[in-house]
Amino acid sequence: MRDTSLYGVKAYALTRHQSTVRHKYLGDVGVVTMANAPGFARAFREICETKIALSSSSRLVVVDGSIISLLINPEPLTRIGIKRGLQAAEDLTGLDVTVSLFDKLLEQAGELEKVDLYYGEPFISRLILEEALTVRGQAVEKTGSDPEAAYALIVFIEKLLSLRLLLDRTMSEGRRLVYISKRSRSKEYLRKLRAAGDGRFFEGRVSGPTDMAVFSNYTRATGFSEPLIVEEVETIKTLPSEGVLRGLVRDYFENIGIILTYVRLAQDGPVLKLEIPFNKSSRVSTSSAREVIKEVMDMLAGESHNGYPYPLIQVDKLVKVTRQDLTQIAFSLGILPSLTGREVLGEWYVELD
């Protein structure tokens, strides 16, 4: 649509304890006018996913996706940059709001735990920005500040802090948190392995195949690849090393490591990328990582169908927001039918694309 973008995000948590099954949903529908609309929509989705995972108390929490890409990818700050975001947020709200953001997230996590359908505002960052803009509306105009960049930064921080809560909670309760992706395009694993002097397969080539492609084509059997321990993520290092964000975000994530491995749960089944975050203070070695992976694989195997964890199939089927959904949403919000400028051609409304 012209000037605006419509998004719909939906996160679904499926929890099973023996024969008791619980379903939880968190989602949002809205319109963004920002330039980086896809970035915002993606960040909104990631926040919803993290929060819904946070509301589960399973012994094993499986999240669809990759925690590394969650950390590397600074959405919705991609085109804005962290520096500009920080500056804009400082101007608009001051960075101290992140402290109250964290408090409110904790509060919200408590509410999410209680209900299956959450009808409150899913994003604290939005509340903060609205507050700032209504109270200081005039001032924003005068200083010529950059509300989109400020908003983007606060959303990004909300994403990281939600993730922090999820990591904190699962680790402190001794539960396992595992990220599983089935269509990763990452080449990280083989590149790192090569750097460690182990693999020479793709040396000297600028663009090698993805890790997933290699494991899918060169292996068949059940098992897992040598665990790779990812110690640091670039994006985290660009966060301020002083001030309130240092303690809240940077220091915390610098203390998080990730076990990365590729596994196959069933003969000839699909290859899955497994990422298991851990606290560096627990001193995970390659051999102890193997034990962790085995343990996780054992837990997953019982819940799998054709080598893929069944809950993820169900989640995947039930969270899809289709184009038809969006069109219906647009009609019910009154966005469609809208002026298209093409009425003279008899096109009274445009389908969303």
Next chain:
Amino acid sequence: MSGMSSSTKPRDNGNRIILGYIIGETSHSKVTFTATEPPRVGEYVLVSYAGNGRPERLALAMVEASFIGNPLLSIEEVKPEFVSKAQAYGGEMVEYNIGRARILSWADTLAESGVVETPTYPPRPGAPVYRADADVLKKIFAREGGGRVRIGVLVNHRDVPVSVDVNAIVSRHLAILAITGAGKSNTVGVLVDRIVNDLGGTIVLFDMHNEYGEVAGENTHFVEAKIHPARLTLHELFRLLHLDEKAHVQRRFLRQAYRSAENTRYQKPEEFLKEIMEELENLSEKKTSKKSTVSEVLEKLEDLLEEYWERVITPNAPISLEEAIVPGKANIFKLGGVSEEVADVVVHHYLNWLLAERKEYVASSRKGEGKVKGYPVPVLTIIEEAHILLPGDRSTMTKSIAGKIAREGRKFGVGLCLVSQRPKKLDEDSLSQTNNKIILRLVEPGDQKYVQSASETLSDELLELLPSLNVGEAILLGMMTPVPAIVKIDKSTRKIGGGDIVVHEEWKRYVEMGRKLSEEASKYIMMPDE
């Protein structure tokens, strides 16, 4: 969200139970709706029409199809393990129910005056669909008086009795169709009993297999399938003598003899056939060149008399119609023992006679003459095994008279009811003349399609329902019922044959009998000394 429990069904402020809401595109005759529980096929629902500032008005609709879907268990999921996993993870949570309903009429006109008035515009998507409760349905289906008799109860609402309009049955005719064992005879029995005993009606039932007992209790009158020779028409004689159209020479001689004998017909009725034979003998003497042809006819006539004289063709047969078909009774013609030709002639004979006398009665009463002639009351005639006497592939005498009754009977108060288990073999013209239909279980697709082509109101969806009807359940269509209804026909309290023989018990009985006999016999056999 958890499913709605039955105690917390959503109700609107009129305390109606909301079954669901209309979705998708609607039309004036069909709606699709999502429902909180699977709608039952054949169930009635009330579709809400509201909006544009108008007060809510309800239309009665019948559920014709019902579906349950689950996006998790789409048809691509072919592995049982997947399904069991989905069940373990509460996959039924996302089940949805879809119903499709056909809009039949505004509910208010139907309930107040029994008038069908179909909406001419569609209801709105999102409008509520209510479950039709017994009070509303009783107003529509259990109307009393006005020549109605009870036939059963609604299949999906056993507390709602259903009555049918007998005036509409007699004036617009009826077909009762079903495979054997689906409850045809019982349906006929219930109808006959109630028409005769509740309304004082007159019925003629042609019973091809002698299966009906005293269907109307003491008001049952069994009629022997006999024809008075003097009342035999020329065409009936042709049929009995197997003189088809190709035998035109033989027919001509018989016609001549018949005409000559006609003069003496009423002076000595019992001698009528003898008279014809004498005339034929005279002819054979005159027409020496065609002597053999005439004697062939004569021979056939002699064969006929040898076979049927006294048994079917007899001067003891009633000479007045009221003697045979007693007004106010269920008159049952037992045709089990006679051949198809004879049955054809007998049925034709009485139907023809009846129609003629009814015409006479209507004409004379219209003139207002002091003494009315003809048969005094309207009659519903029922032809069992109608595919035998009214086949689609050849002409019979019954077919021509039945066609005539179907066309003209309305004006003279002669109704036609065809009963058959092979609708496909039934004459299409006759079948399509029957506006009312009671269709019980029908399995053969050819039969179903044939019935559909002969009835305006049988939709594809109802047609699909036919093979799954239980014994005694029927779809009622036509003017006898305000809207199509799926009915559990009452069980007749009278003795009606036609039930299946319990084969193994019959065998057992025979074996037992044999055993007893031999036991008896063994007493008389000397045992050898020990």
